[in-house]
Amino acid sequence: MIKITAKPIDVQKVIDTASSLGAGAVNVFIGTVRDNAHRKNVRWLEYEAYESMAVAEIRMIIEEAAHRWKLMGWAVSHRVGTLRPGEVAVVVAVSAAHRKESFEACEFIIDAIKAKVPIWKKEVFEGGEEWISANPSMVINVN
Amino acid sequence: MIKITAKPIDVQKVIDTASSLGAGAVNVFIGTVRDNAHRKNVRWLEYEAYESMAVAEIRMIIEEAAHRWKLMGWAVSHRVGTLRPGEVAVVVAVSAAHRKESFEACEFIIDAIKAKVPIWKKEVFEGGEEWISANPSMVINVN
Amino acid sequence: MTERKLKLKAFGIAREILGSREVEIISSAQRVGDLRDGLLKAYPKLQGLKSFMIAVNQAYAAEDILITETDEIALIPPVSGG
Amino acid sequence: MTERKLKLKAFGIAREILGSREVEIISSAQRVGDLRDGLLKAYPKLQGLKSFMIAVNQAYAAEDILITETDEIALIPPVSGG
Numbered sequence: 036m037i038k039i040t041a042k043p044i045d046v047q048k049v050i051d052t053a054s055s056l057g058a059g060a061v062n063v064f065i066g067t068v069r070d071n072a073h074r075k076n077v078r079w080l081e082y083e084a085y086e087s088m089a090v091a092e093i094r095m096i097i098e099e100a101a102h103r104w105k106l107m108g109w110a111v112s113h114r115v116g117t118l119r120p121g122e123v124a125v126v127v128a129v130s131a132a133h134r135k136e137s138f139e140a141c142e143f144i145i146d147a148i149k150a151k152v153p154i155w156k157k158e159v160f161e162g163g164e165e166w167i168s169a170n171p172s173m174v175i176n177v178n
Numbered sequence: 179m180i181k182i183t184a185k186p187i188d189v190q191k192v193i194d195t196a197s198s199l200g201a202g203a204v205n206v207f208i209g210t211v212r213d214n215a216h217r218k219n220v221r222w223l224e225y226e227a228y229e230s231m232a233v234a235e236i237r238m239i240i241e242e243a244a245h246r247w248k249l250m251g252w253a254v255s256h257r258v259g260t261l262r263p264g265e266v267a268v269v270v271a272v273s274a275a276h277r278k279e280s281f282e283a284c285e286f287i288i289d290a291i292k293a294k295v296p297i298w299k300k301e302v303f304e305g306g307e308e309w310i311s312a313n314p315s316m317v318i319n320v321n
Numbered sequence: 322m323t324e325r326k327l328k329l330k331a332f333g334i335a336r337e338i339l340g341s342r343e344v345e346i347i348s349s350a351q352r353v354g355d356l357r358d359g360l361l362k363a364y365p366k367l368q369g370l371k372s373f374m375i376a377v378n379q380a381y382a383a384e385d386i387l388i389t390e391t392d393e394i395a396l397i398p399p400v401s402g403g
Numbered sequence: 404m405t406e407r408k409l410k411l412k413a414f415g416i417a418r419e420i421l422g423s424r425e426v427e428i429i430s431s432a433q434r435v436g437d438l439r440d441g442l443l444k445a446y447p448k449l450q451g452l453k454s455f456m457i458a459v460n461q462a463y464a465a466e467d468i469l470i471t472e473t474d475e476i477a478l479i480p481p482v483s484g485g
Contacts, residue, residue, distance in 0.1 A: 046193060056264050062207055063208065064204070064280070066202060066403045069200060071200055083336075085330065085332050085376070120199055125403050134209070134285075134485075137207070138285045148403055150400070153376070154403075155333030157334075166398070168399040169398050226418075228458070228461075230461050231462070231477065296414060297483070298483050299484070313452065
């Protein structure tokens with residue numbers, strides 16, 4: 036399952052979709068909105084996606100991971116729209132026979148999503164707003 | 179929260195306990211019972227724990243991880259009793275500012291739990307039963 | 322070069338710079354690289370971005386890819402999902 | 404050496420070998436290492452284990468730790484949680 040959605044993500048449902056009876060290990064990464072990124076008080080984030088391409092890019096990433104780590108199940112859900120601190124922005128869940136593969140595959144997928152998938156976030160903080168990673172002058176370490 | 183329980187684990191509750199408003203990343207490991215470990219058809223697993231010591235050992239592991247990776251939240255729940263294939267045996271959830279720390283800390287914790295914490299499982303398969311890892315003759319790669 | 326009408330999609334900060342999520346431009350650009358050069362001139366604020374990619378038909382496109390009028394062309398500023 | 408009554412907890416395969424989760428033994432063992440030697444003789448099946456540790460008061464105990472009658476002593480066969 037690959038989903039780009041404006042509705043709150045049901046984490047348990049993503050996990051259930053990724054689970055498999057033959058798998059002994061499920062790893063789940065949940066990206067949430069921080070209340071204090073880069074020393075600013077974050078009021079909310081605006082996420083937008085180039086949805087059809089985002090789904091295609093995530094599919095390619097998943098296919099590579101599934102092959103490399105012999106995944107038995109997987110699911111990715113990414114939120115768009117307005118998100119407040121504490122809300123879930125992205126969930127990646129994978130299942131594999133053993134735990135090492137599940138950790139490696141899940142980390143590979145979220146790293147690749149953050150590097151390649153056409154989704155953007157604008158941080159709205161007290162006193163301004165900023166598209167994350169857009170400008171070279173910003174030194175940002177996004178989670 | 180550290181819990182050794184005979185009741186089914188509520189994964190979402192473990193995740194919620196580990197979450198924190200200041201954290202941007204939550205990593206969750208879920209260990210489940212496989213239906214086909216070591217080429218045998220698993221009917222069920224019997225888990226038992228030396229509960230008071232298990233809690234003390236998990237606490238030490240968590241304290242080390244929390245310090246090393248500056249965790250903002252964490253929770254561990256381990257099941258005991260009879261577990262059928264597909265059931266959740268253990269959930270480890272941690273939250274941190276950034277994703278790399280969350281992955282590393284979660285993997286460290288589950289690795290240490292499997293290496294040190296006094297919990298045992300007996301595999302009941304078609305035609306026999308076996309305490310996992312107990313005897314040197316068994317070559318076993320447990321997830 | 323013949324000038325053509327091209328439809329562009331723009332996202333994130335590129336959408337704000339172009340002023341809309343869907344923009345029609347008149348361009349003589351034959352390849353992705355030409356289009357990029359034209360856009361950087363027409364919208365100088367794009368020069369302030371750390372990078373921007375162009376996607377053709379929902380895939381990142383190399384500079385020498387030929388563009389046709391029916392292609393779905395999109396401006397991809399630095400991504401920041403997750 | 405004086406013989407003493409010691410209460411042992413046993414888990415997993417050690418519980419099955421000793422026949423019960425709580426066992427009382429008479430032992431002259433002063434230290435953890437002596438107790439281990441005595442148990443390996445009294446319950447030869449323990450020799451078949453990949454390893455077994457002894458915990459005193461809910462912590463893994465080194466071989467030279469002194470045992471008292473009021474200590475909580477437990478036999479820890481190879482763990483396999485998770």
